Amino acid sequence: MSILDNLTSKFRVDAIEEPSTEESIEQLKSFSPVEVPDDYIDIIRTGTDVEINAQVEDEDGEYEMYLRIWGADASPENSEGHNLDKYIPNSLMIGDNEGGMAIIYGTGKEGLGIYLTGFGDLDISDAIYIASSLKDLLTKNVGIENLEG
Known part of the structure; x- marks a missing residue:
């Protein structure tokens, strides 16, 4: 059963x-720092370009936003295209919020995890x-309050 089958x-x-x-997942693993x-x-x-509506x-008050999780091909393309290794070494872009912010997996102030940062300000x-x-x-809704960016 996928994580997507257990959303809150x-x-x-x-x-x-x-x-x-x-094959593309193996290439992603080889690419990723x-x-x-x-x-x-x-x-x-389970799927790519997964658009997840978040409340x-x-x-x-409450509002809706979207998270988009990219596939194994798009992650390296976007990481390279935005020079992620130059700005946030040892990290990987895995998606965006469809509002100008990238979802990054890497190490920042809070340690290794999921971070949100502007495409125009790639600074961990x-x-x-x-x-x-x-x-x-x-x-588990852990960190949902931080999605508003």
């Missing part, structure tokens, strides 16, 4: 494309820590 009520999958192939998280691999084996609360010291894993975020 704060998340729902609104769109999903074909899964990454095992960090160990690719198992929960991310679980998701991309987020802030001081003004400015990145927002979300959670230690996608699984914690999507199945």
Whole structure:
């Protein structure tokens, strides 16, 4: 059973494309400067360009936003295309929030985990820590309050 089958009520999958192939996952593992998280691999084996609707609360109330989890081919392309290794070494772009911010797996102020940072300001010291894993975020709501960026 995939993580996507165990989302909390704060998340729902609104769109999903074909899964990454095992060959592309192996290429991603070879490309990545960090160990690719198992929960991310679980998701991309289920589907790619997964658009996850998130119900987020802030001081003004509840609103919807999207997280998009890229597949094994898009992750290296975007990491290289944005020179991630130059700005945030030992990290991997795994998606975006469809609002100008990248979802990064790497080490920042809070240690290894999932971070949100602007595409125009790829700086781990400015990145927002979300959670230690996608699984914690999507199945336990850990860090959901940090998604608003």
